[in-house]
Amino acid sequence: MDAPDMDAPDKHIDQHRNMIEAARSAGVRKLVYTSVQGAAAGSAFSPIVQSNRQTEADVKASGLDWVIGRIGIYIDTYKARGEIANGAGDGLCAYTTRSELAYACAHMLTGSKHNGHTYLLHGAPITQAILARHLGDTFGMAPWYREMTVEAFRAERIAELVEFMGNVIAGIYQGIRDGAYDEHSDFDAAAGRPHPSWANDFGTLKNLPIDR
Template sequence: MEKTAITAVSGQLGRAIAQKFIATHGTENLIGIARTPQKAKDLGIPVRKADYNNRLEFDDALKGIEILLLVSSMDQPQNRIQQHRNIIEAAKANGVKKIVYTSIIGDPDNNGFSPVVRSNRQTEEDIKNSGLQWVIGRNGLYIDPDLDYLEQYIADGAIINSAGDGLCAYTSRNELAEAYVHMLTEEELNGQIYNLVGNPISQSQLAEYINRAFNTQLEYKAISVEEFRNNRIKDLGELLGTIIGGIYEGIKMGAFNVKSDFEKAAHRPHKSVPEMIEEYKRNG
């Protein structure tokens, strides 16, 4: 097996992918990369230090690597493109053969989340133009944050946002991890973009599924895009509040209601939302 590296293994998605890779392919051919390697030492694999802002660190971190999974930066949209280019250029200079990239679904033009989507689309183009083999996953929205927010939903007695009747194709980090391990290891998946999502549901359906799983009495309450965005900005600040507001505006407009390619990548159907909620409960 070719020597494989996963970036951001100290973060939640990078860690989940590394753990799934270890479970299915062992540790011998896996290298982690992290800005703070000690945060990932429990994975039981070598972890090399590299910061997305530092091209020279990635020149060192990618020596001997043949396949690279690039986890999208969590920085502000205007910083992400160059950060990703640092890694792409280091990969080209150091003999990496293939890049797998974690992108995202969404609308690049019409809401507060669009700058994030645009930055991801630019990196997709940079990777496709790199001359390397590539595979791109466009991740759906995680179900996990909604479940992490359950206490607030219970306090409010409702899920309150601006999505209206819009449908959202959710996913989870565990589901994504399985798909990305296949994308790393199977050549027949190369050269494709995959929407890594499950079946789309409404916010009312989400409330119903949460009620079944947690014996709650939630309902869904729709508010205006402007009111929800202002609420999020008040609680989270201008940058994050605008992004979160834009996500739910995007749901309302249909930007997260996309056809799933998950089964093509993972060779099995995506878990349903009730199944993901039950998995979340089991994992505490």
């Protein structure tokens, strides 16, 4: 999601269709697709959500066994920035980590009971202020949230990245502000155990790699 050369959303549809066809031709029997959460309208991130929803439909129509995981936002990436500053306001956000996602996807891949299901994969939704407090306690980061307007955050992201990616990232946090990431979690059904609690188990994240 952070790659500055990310393709436009409509290109991903054909790319994914080619991958589905290649999998079918190779005799693959099951597809596990990691999709995204978010609103399909109302922000600059919405075209990416729409693209993912189309791929979900293509996966379901593939004739193969399938399972879909709509992933929460990776919490790992905040460690590199050293502070929480964005346009999400008081919106609740569904977060996860790469290691938890890998754990859930392994179960989704190997368990036939998951076939035909779409899961929301994340922990309990939290605000940016709570996230900042946890990160401050765990990593020594600034333990407060610096709220920005959507417009100011978009301008900052565009200046640091490129216009396309800056708008996309700003759109994610606009979605958080608007409640698009305040979702129930299906993690326990997918993984066979609950997602770790941010309140009780945040210390387990101390060894997360820094994702720049």
